[in-house]
Amino acid sequence: MNLNCSVIDDEPAGITMVEDVIEQTFGIRLCKSFDNAFDALIFFQTHGPVDIIFLDIDMPFINGIEAATLLHPYCTFLIFITAHREYGPEAFEVNADGYLLKPLMKSRFLELMDKLRKEKIQKASIQKDNRYLLVKGSLKNTYTNIWAEGILYIKAMANYIQIFQSEGIKTTQMGLGAIEKVLEGNPSFLKINRSTIIAVDKIATIDGYKVVMNDQMDFTVGRQYKKAFNDFVIKKALNP
Incomplete structure (x- = not known):
């Protein structure tokens, strides 16, 4: 490696x-x-x-x-x-x-x-087990295993990211790019703008390019992510 x-x-x-x-x-x-x-x-x-x-x-x-x-x-x-x-x-x-x-x-x-x-x-x-994410903790060489199915969305902040779960929020010094690599190939997650990755099964409603999650937090799909988002909607919609 x-x-x-x-x-x-x-x-x-x-x-x-x-x-x-x-x-x-x-x-x-x-x-x-x-x-x-x-x-x-x-x-x-x-x-x-x-x-x-x-x-x-x-x-x-x-x-x-x-x-x-x-x-x-x-x-x-x-x-x-x-x-x-x-x-x-x-x-x-x-x-x-x-x-x-x-x-x-x-x-x-x-x-x-x-x-x-x-x-x-x-x-x-x-x-490799995509049921979990291994994320960096606040101390040197510390990591936390997070159950992927419990994630609502992941937001990049100034110098860290926040992982929003049904049971709370985890903060890690890992960059969003590092989390993207871990989630690569996992169809349960979709990046919709430069600072946000969502769990697609936690979407409550979609109104054009506005996405509302189960906790009522809403996000706007970024311009460069619209094609991938449209492909996702067409693939999943019963009557696209």
Whole structure:
């Protein structure tokens, strides 16, 4: 199982160093590198999350510790790579999955990548059962299993998502793109706009492109999602 990754470092030499080690490591594929966290965030919002973000700490404008909270929804694992030992406590306060020192020791890098690959395989084996969603918790390396049939809809907020269930609301730092990957191929869910996924069996009424759910919450179908929505309606309607 390959892991996709991105590198964020304001120094070209730092980016090159990490890219060189990635290139020599089996099972790791570099998607794109960035010299600041803002450009990376815009890219992930447009193209979806990656498995790993390698993040420098000492950067101008916004440092890695501050950026971590914004970037967490767009990766499964966040790894700090820095020349400074003293940021360790802050790094783990923001739920980092690893802390590597520059210059990189290849043996330490390989050991960590092997650990993360095993964790991803374990998560994937659970997620194959589409009766449940395994979602990221508020603490490092914590996950919650959510019964899929109990979900009404899923909404993306600023830097997290909320999963609305018949028995309450779950909040997770996972991005909507990560949830989409888990739900891929599951006909029970339909994305109807950029920030909303609904459970189709929890729809109460449809009025044009306005969808009212069983709890009376209503959503408007986004323009780029109208074709898929129309296809769904035609497929399910008794008299389309």
